[in-house]
Amino acid sequence: MLKNYLKIALRNLWKQKSFSAINLFGLATGLSCFLLIALYVIDEMSYDRYNKKADRIYRINSDILFGGNAMALPVTSDMMGATMKKDYPQVEEYTRVYASSGSKLIKKGLEFINEGAVGHADSTFFNVFTLPALHGNTKTALKEPNTVVLSEMAAKKYFGATDVVGKSIETNENNGTTYKITAVIKDMPRNSHFFFDFIFSMKNVNYEWGQYLSHNFHTYLVLKEGVNPEAFEQKFLTYIEKYVLPQAKQFMQINSMAEFEKSGNKIEYSLMPVTKIHLYSERPYELAALGNIQYVYIFSAVALFILLIACINFMNLTTARSANRAREVGIRKVLGTERKNLIAQFLTESTLMVVLSLCFALVITYFVLPLFNDVSGKLMSMNSLFAPSILPLLIALPLVVGLIAGSYPAFYLSALRPIEVLKGKLRRGNKSGGLRSVLVVFQFATSIILIIGTIVIYRQLGYIQTKNLGFNKDQVLVIDDAYA
DSSP states (O other): OOOHHHHHHHHHHHTTTTHHHHHHHHHHHHHHHHHHHHHHEEEHHTTTTTTTGGEEEEEEEEEEEEETEEEEESBOOTHHHHHHHHTTTTTEEEEEEOOOOOOTEEETTTTTEOOSSEEEETTTHHHSOOEEEEEETTTTTTSSSSSEEEEEEHHHHSSSSSSOOTTTTSSSSSEEEEEEEEEEEOOOOSSSOOSSSSSEEEEOOOOOOOOOOOOOOOOEEEEEETOOHHHTTTTHHHIIIIIIIIHHHHOOSSSHHHHHHHHHOEEEEEEEEEEHHHHOOOOOOSSSSOHHHHHHHHHHHHHHHHHHHHHHHHHHHHTTHHHHHHHHHHHHTTTTTOHHHHHHHHHHHHHHHHHHHHHHHHHHHHHHHHHHHHHHOOOOGGGGGSTTTHHHHHHHHHEEEEEHHHHHHHHHHHHHHHHHHEEEEEEEOOHHHHHHHHHHHHHHHOOOOOHHHHHHHHHHHHHHHOOSSSSSOTTOOOOOOOOO
16 A cells, blocks of 8 residues: 555656656755754754763862852862762762863964863873773873873874873973873863873872862762762762861851851852853953853754744645645545545655655755855764654654645645536635634744844844944953962
8 A cells, every 4th residue: 555655656756747846845955944954953962971970970060159259160179079089989080170270371282372272180080081092001191290191182192103101292381381291181072071192191280289179170079870860969968067167167257057157158059061161150360261061952942943834835835735646635535435545645755755755855954064064163974864863753854844835735635525526626624724724824934033033133243343433442361260
């Protein structure tokens, strides 16, 4: 039966070439827009999920109220990670990242190059984050001072090769500091909330260690399997009482936490899953520019509206040509074809059209994707659509869209009365005509809203770029305040 449906569907598509081409182009364009936005959403939702322990990695956030100033920070004291691992068996591992220096001048030949993708990390950094090594042993790479791990790109940039373990680089620190290269790793994935080309040993950080009140380190914990993070957060209260309060007493002449809070001060710590940092964190001093979950929601809604418009367009075009299929429906009903078989036939035709449109849409997406990457500032590839977790959805897409887009035409055409059709008296019911009018109005209204929204955003961006700021911004230097 299915073979017969497909054969008839192909014949009808071939018989009405112009109509099929218009429908194919409309659906393919809508599906291509949907796929491009889907790639963006998939990329945004994939941040930090490359880590093997991603579901157990958490960053400790600090919320501090001190002297009337509220600070929501992504950093902790230098002692917190080691202390949590020592005191609480629920912690499997910890690591710290220090990036307050912002950049380093690294010598290449006779000149120094300003490198911004730099940071300091503990030797446990590679126990927490999954960053494969090309050369060297990352387990011990940062244990000693004056050691550094390079990315593949950095190694090629400075040495023209990746097998550079044992060689050295020089920075401008202290009139020239030499670091031994102990490992070279693959370039960090772009879907990470940090990106480093140079990871220096934490032992080279010039810092007054042992300060529980000073917060400058991004601290990450790996909790053991089965540990409830919300329950574990209660441990922070004990940590504050045991370690933070004694230093607060020393510097502020207070006797208890109640007195500390009564003075208008407060310290709280919380865990943030590493997979949520990119989209959900709104804290300053992050290690890289972050996204916004609201944008993901907005783009997802736009993608669904575009797909819905494409489906409605297909419905309207199909029902508009119902007269051309009416005699066929009448004859088949007279010959004994049941309505459910007619519905199955029309749904097969619509699904086949969507499958062909999806193939065409994939081709369009492939060629448009480089331009979309330039606009979005991302490095997305078509491979994301064929990932094991996404491929089933891609396969289900034409089936779902085919059923949605073909349902109204299928039920509309299969409901035609054979006697009236064969007499040439094709009558459209008030309900079907009213529904079609609603679909047309909805299609145009949604399209107009999306077009107006696009124009407004485009003009707003142009306004931001060309508006006179009221001062000369050339040769102006901005220095950010350091955080405590």
